Amino acid sequence: MTASVKRLSVKNLSYRLGQRTLLDNISFDLKAGECVALLGANGAGKSTLLKLLLRLIAPASGHIELAGMPLSTLKRREIARHIAYVPQHHHPHFPFTAWQVVMQGRLPVNGMVRSPSPQDISRVELAFEENGIAHLSARIYTDLSGGERQRVLITRALVQDTPVILLDEPVNGLDYGHQLHLLMQLKTLAAKGYTLLMITHQPEHALMAASRALVLHESRLIADGAPSEVVDSALISRIYQTQVQQIDLNSGHRVFIP
Numbered sequence: 001m002t003a004s005v006k007r008l009s010v011k012n013l014s015y016r017l018g019q020r021t022l023l024d025n026i027s028f029d030l031k032a033g034e035c036v037a038l039l040g041a042n043g044a045g046k047s048t049l050l051k052l053l054l055r056l057i058a059p060a061s062g063h064i065e066l067a068g069m070p071l072s073t074l075k076r077r078e079i080a081r082h083i084a085y086v087p088q089h090h091h092p093h094f095p096f097t098a099w100q101v102v103m104q105g106r107l108p109v110n111g112m113v114r115s116p117s118p119q120d121i122s123r124v125e126l127a128f129e130e131n132g133i134a135h136l137s138a139r140i141y142t143d144l145s146g147g148e149r150q151r152v153l154i155t156r157a158l159v160q161d162t163p164v165i166l167l168d169e170p171v172n173g174l175d176y177g178h179q180l181h182l183l184m185q186l187k188t189l190a191a192k193g194y195t196l197l198m199i200t201h202q203p204e205h206a207l208m209a210a211s212r213a214l215v216l217h218e219s220r221l222i223a224d225g226a227p228s229e230v231v232d233s234a235l236i237s238r239i240y241q242t243q244v245q246q247i248d249l250n251s252g253h254r255v256f257i258p
């Protein structure tokens, strides 16, 4: 996998709800090896954009290509072989264990087989170990804490073994240590050639983990570039309507102080 491989291509994408334009003429490409932070105030349209990329909803106009193919022509299973999704919330209707929830990530890989293959079982076992959640595997998913559930959903996305992973506020509910661990994990996955698109409300996380930042504001994509060039006090003031002081440390890190 090389960094020039285009995984997702979005051209002149617009989405409307009734009279309201939620996304207006958005264009960008996502390539192999990129970890992209998607920023924007509440209601800016970030989750809507992810839903369009997953074809859960259809655009008013514009075009999306996944691995060079028009998204609109792909079967759902083909999309699931290319894109995994970590939602903000997941509400199973049955008392599944964490193991069963993660195993659902293998469905697009093996189809509707009745029972998991030995390869599925070893893939899931490894993922539970690697993500430090082996102790949760037999627990009922809905009994878990918010942060524990989030770690299960991230593990489910990883066992899907897709080149693209979309994450809707993935650090939500995670404690400080697990937030940093996840951000470093995403960076490592990008270095291995995965394409990651993560919604975040924390500008520092874009600076820490992402190779690129996309910013939605008033229905439009107002910035697309290296986080160090895009995410600064002027952007924060513009999109969040709040003043912060920006401090650039000698180490190359940037912090914001209210």
Ligand SMILES: Nc1ncnc2c1ncn2[C@@H]1O[C@H](COP(=O)(O)OP(=O)(O)OP(=O)(O)O)[C@@H](O)[C@H]1O
Residues within 6 Å of the ligand: 017, 022, 040, 041, 042, 043, 044, 045, 046, 047, 048, 049
């Ligand atoms: N099905 C729907 N019906 C009505 N309004 C909707 C629907 N889906 C989205 N919206 C509206 O569209 C706007 C964008 O929603 P979206 O969830 O994409 O925002 P977001 O940037 O992800 O916000 P947040 O940061 O709060 O999660 C919001 O004003 C939301 O209320």
